[in-house]
Amino acid sequence: MIEKKNIALEKAVLIGVVTKAQNEEQSNEYLDELEFLTYTAGGEVSKRFTQKMDMPNPKTFIGTGKMIEVQEYIENNNIGTAIFDDELSSAQERNISKILGCKVLDRTNLILDIFAQRATTSYARTQVELAQCEYLLPRLKGMWTHLERQKGGIGMRGPGETEIETDRRIVRDKIALLKAKIKIIDKQMAVQRGNRGKMVRVALVGYTNVGKSTLMNVISKSDVFAENKLFATLDTTVRKVVIQNLPFLLTDTVGFIRKLPTQLIESFKSTLDEVREADLLLHVVDISHPNFEEHIDSVNKVLGEIDSSNKPTIMVFNKIDAYEAEPFDDDDLVTERTSLHYSLDEWKKTWMNRVGNNALFISALNKKNIDIFKKRIYDEVREIHITRFPYNNFLYPDYSEEE
Template identity: 85%
Template sequence: MIEKKDIALEKAVLIGVITKEQDEEKSKEYLDELEFLTFTAGGYAVKRFTQKMDMPNSKTFIGTGKMEDVRQYIEENNVSTAIFDDELSAAQERNISKILNVKVLDRTNLILDIFAQRAQTSYARTQVELAQCEYLLPRLRGMWTHLERQKGGIGMRGPGETEIETDRRIVRDKIALLKSRIKTIDKQMAVQRGNRGKMVRVALVGYTNVGKSTLMNVISKSEVFAENKLFATLDTTVRKVVIQNLPFLLSDTVGFIRKLPTQLVDSFKSTLDEVREADLLLHVVDISHPNFEEHIASVEKILGEIKSGDKPTIMVFNKIDAYQQEPLEEDDLETERTERHYSLGEWKSTWMSKVGNNALFISALNKQNLEDFKKRVYDEVREIHVTRFPYNEFLYPDYETED
């Protein structure tokens, strides 16, 4: 549970379902992540509601009895926001808003709001606004009456805050304008990438909050913003890095997440182009997270969607300093030994052993095993570089270990 440290945080209830595809344990994991998203956006989850269902209710997502429980709790505890773990349809959102009489958000809306907070450059803000408009368009009917009683806060950054009287035609015109603006910037960024010449490009990819920016800072000796919150990095950062005497370009990209809104994948096309055009991917994984294997699968799924799943990849298991093996007493014959009881050594002998020298275990924060990391990256970049510039082979000898 995330501790409440600021009385100004917006109070919210979280709502999820348990289905055949999403069992109780999986539902808890998703709600844990939803709570972290809520905290990142500036809210505080005061209570969770879950319901076992064959499938979500088409009208109100959860059943009428559970919805009444939520309504009573909200009323008695002065809660201002209800956040659902899955994307709501326009009809569901309207129906729920009428019942609860508070601000209703879904996971997609929440992520879009965090992106709106994090966007620093005009390009990132344009990308976020496009995603927000595309999300908003099918939800215009009946929305403005709800917005009239909402006074800012989570989910209210962007077009919904200033365009209450907007109709579908104006939103469509805005989407066309934003797409045109992004297309122009895309061309400029493509030219910038082309101007980098044939220098080897390496991209950091991974789930959100796995330590990519911290690793970027350590390797490139720069000061990319890093914070223990989701989506701390939104704008892609590219730095020239030199390991020993071998130069290459290293880019830090936006973190991925389960149930990533399709609007964001589409609108952040140029950001993801850094991944598409990379020669080598460093897939950073937070091995201290109990669900890191699911995070790996989520990232690989998105990489496949952007046609980057077959790129040369080094798995970088970060945060080994924070990894905690769940204890199991030797005389405990009842508890089943699972992956949560594995030591790091045991993990290395699982499927990770098949990855071979493309699996590294480091702590970017404490700079553990960074020499091994640098050597492996150097060797891989050198191989690509020599293939591209054969006459430079003798300029870059084998990696020399620092004393």
């Protein structure tokens, strides 16, 4: 359940579809995530709408009857924003805006807006602005008429507010300038990475909101911002960590998400250089989430896109303190027992058994099994270090629990 704070939240409705490629269970799961994204962006979901169809309507995404139902609800309940779970074409966005008479966002626009809120460094802000401009470019035609009567809020941060009178040429020029700026910063960051010497580099990767920053704080004894919201961490953080007397660099990266906007993957590829140059990846998974296996697939897909899927990887199943299997009655002859009913021990006997020594089960919040985690990381980093510097391997003996 999402905790509501005593602040004015923007009222929104969510719209999704059930298709041959996306069944009802998947659609509900995506809408759950979209609701969390909406809350993260500063909105409150008043109602969800779903429709079964072979494929989304090319003009209005959903059918005419369902659109009238949404329109009536919006008018009767003073709703300011309609958010669609898939990316809308520029034509769909224009058509829907005319019918509903309110702000219309898609999943991509919502994620970009959250990134605009979360970006704190100049580099992150530049990357987000580039992604927003690239999203904006094909949508310029006719969009300003409905933007003129909107006064900020979700989806309207960043270039959306400042580029209303621009045309495609100006936006293209802006994109070129932002790319040039990122290139300069990339060179500076490459120099910084080079100045770190030959220290072993370990990177935390994973789906958003799986506890990477909390784990970073536990291991590095630092104070990286962590919050129960999606994309709480946007800027890459690097800390020097020492376990026993063995030093290495630990990187906390931006979380991934299903249906991650292409524009963000492209503009943040330079930030993900920290992942590409890592010697070891710690793939953190929220095992308490009912769809954690899909999260793993989404992360692996992005790792493949940045040429990092073959790196040495340890699977770190976090939040074991929050894991609860759904109860199952052995006498129930109708209900099928599925993975939702597995205990942690049963999960360990599934495909997780095949990753063998490359799986750890911890709770970063409660520091459960953290000693086991630290020993495993020490052993892996030590192995990489003595391979790189065989002449000083005597400096790092086998891990001891005594510190």
